[in-house]
Amino acid sequence: ETGVTQTPRHLVMGMTNKKSLKCEQHLGHNAMYWYKQSAKKPLELMFVYSLEERVENNSVPSRFSPECPNSSHLFLHLHTLQPEDSALYLCASSQAGGGQPQHFGDGTRLSIL
Amino acid sequence: QKEVEQNSGPLSVPEGAIASLNCTYSDRGSQSFFWYRQYSGKSPELIMFIYSNGDKEDGRFTAQLNKASQYVSLLIRDSQPSDSATYLCAVNVGLSNDYKLSFGAGTTVTVRA
Numbered sequence: 001e002t003g004v005t006q007t008p009r010h011l012v013m014g015m016t017n018k019k020s021l022k023c024e025q026h027l028g029h030n031a032m033y034w035y036k037q038s039a040k041k042p043l044e045l046m047f048v049y050s051l052e053e054r055v056e057n058n059s060v061p062s063r064f065s066p067e068c069p070n071s072s073h074l075f076l077h078l079h080t081l082q083p084e085d086s087a088l089y090l091c092a093s094s095q096a097g098g099g100q101p102q103h104f105g106d107g108t109r110l111s112i113l
Numbered sequence: 114q115k116e117v118e119q120n121s122g123p124l125s126v127p128e129g130a131i132a133s134l135n136c137t138y139s140d141r142g143s144q145s146f147f148w149y150r151q152y153s154g155k156s157p158e159l160i161m162f163i164y165s166n167g168d169k170e171d172g173r174f175t176a177q178l179n180k181a182s183q184y185v186s187l188l189i190r191d192s193q194p195s196d197s198a199t200y201l202c203a204v205n206v207g208l209s210n211d212y213k214l215s216f217g218a219g220t221t222v223t224v225r226a
Contacts, residue, residue, distance in 0.1 A: 040218070041218065042117070042201075042215075042216045042217060042218045042219070043157070043201070043203075043216040045213060045214065045215075048213070056213060088156075090156055090157070098144065098145070098205065099144050099145030099164065099205045100145075101147060101159050101162050102147075102159070102203075102214060103159060104149075104156040104157050104158070104159075105156060106155070106156050107156045
C-alpha cells in the first residue's frame with residue numbers, strides 16, 4: 001500500500017449509530033489531519049495531530065472524536081450525528097512543521113439518514 | 114473577509130490554450146502556497162507549491178506568487194481535456210499557526226476539445 005488510505009470509502013448510518021473512520025499513511029509523515037468537504041463549500045479543517053499530539057481542534061462538535069494511536073494511523077469516531085454532517089471526510093498527512101505539503105486520501109463519503 | 118478567495122468559474126478554455134487561475138489571500142504572514150487539483154468525486158491532488166515571490170514552473174504548470182499584492186496564480190499551458198477539474202488554492206495561515214491550511218472554494222476548469 002502506498003500513500004494515504006482511508007476506509008471505508010462509503011458509509012451510510014443512522015443518527016443513533018456509532019461508527020469509525022480509519023486513515024493510514026505510508027509516506028513516513030508525522031502529522032495527520034481530518035477535513036470535512038461539503039458541497040459548494042471550501043475544505044474545513046477539523047483536527048490536526050503532530051507527533052501524535054493534537055495541535056488543532058477547530059471548534060468541532062463533540063459528536064466527532066479523533067484518535068491518533070501512532071504517526072501512521074488516525075481515526076475519527078462518530079456518534080449521534082446529524083443530517084448536516086453528511087459530507088466527504090478527507091484525511092491528509094504531511095511532515096510536521098510549518099508549510100509542508102499535505103497529501104490526501106481518497107476520502108469517506110458519509111451519509112446520515 | 115474570506116481567508117482565501119478564488120473565482121468559482123466555470124472557466125472554459127479551448128484545448129491547447131492557457132488557463133489562468135487566480136487566488137487572493139488575506140493573511141500577510143502567510144508563507145506557503147499550494148495548488149491542488151480535484152476531479153469530480155475524487156480527493157484533492159497536490160500539483161504545485163511555492164514559497165518565494167516569482168514564478169515556479171513544473172511541466173505545463175506555472176505558479177506565480179506576489180506577496181506584496183497577496184495573490185498567487187496558476188497557469189496551465191497547452192490545456193488538455195484531462196485538465197478539466199476543480200483547482201483549489203491553499204494558503205498556510207501565518208507562522209504562528211503552522212499546520213493550518215486555508216482553502217479557497219475552488220475554480221472549476223473545463224477544457225473544450
